[in-house]
Amino acid sequence: MSEHPQDAVEVRERQRLDASEVSWALREVNRAAAEVDVELARRMGLRPMDYSALGHVMTAPTPLGPAELSARLGISTGSCTELVDRLERAGHLERRRDDGDRRRVALHPSYGVVDRVLEEIRPLLDALDELSGSLSPEQEAVVLGYLRGTAAQMRAFLARP
Numbered sequence: 575m576s577e578h579p580q581d582a583v584e585v586r587e588r589q590r591l592d593a594s595e596v597s598w599a600l601r602e603v604n605r606a607a608a609e610v611d612v613e614l615a616r617r618m619g620l621r622p623m624d625y626s627a628l629g630h631v632m633t634a635p636t637p638l639g640p641a642e643l644s645a646r647l648g649i650s651t652g653s654c655t656e657l658v659d660r661l662e663r664a665g666h667l668e669r670r671r672d673d674g675d676r677r678r679v680a681l682h683p684s685y686g687v688v689d690r691v692l693e694e695i696r697p698l699l700d701a702l703d704e705l706s707g708s709l710s711p712e713q714e715a716v717v718l719g720y721l722r723g724t725a726a727q728m729r730a731f732l733a734r735p
Contacts, residue, residue, distance in 0.1 A: 581605075600724065610698065617694050620666075623647065627657055628666060628683060632691070637672070637680035 583605065584598065593601075615625035630646045631638055638646070644654035658681065661667040666687040672678035709717065 614691065614694055618690060624657060624661055627661065628687060631667060631681045632683045637682060639678055639680060643681060
């Protein structure tokens, strides 16, 4: 059983699922990360959908166009255009012509928004670095292996039809 108090969600999940304590801890991290996103959106004065859009633009391996962003968000292209217009007016996003295809518009986060997100999240990142610094090299290797393996399993899940 976990050393940490269980919230109502975990209590319900534990009634339905049998998993290791490590898996329960990872679920707790995932829920906390979602709560951090909600709080960052609030601190930045953004609607949840706007914050989500920025997240997609900031983390996509290649620049997204408005149509790709609308597909990721599950909204119409018209709604996405309105969202992009709003983020551009607020100085969070920039539209740039694609170098390879001048007809295509690519969305890029503004330097200001990247700095703002980093400013807001810096205390959390520092605390996580301090926490990881408390691990022995052996512990760090185990945690790192687990986390990298978890990311690989998540990507494998995404690749399944």
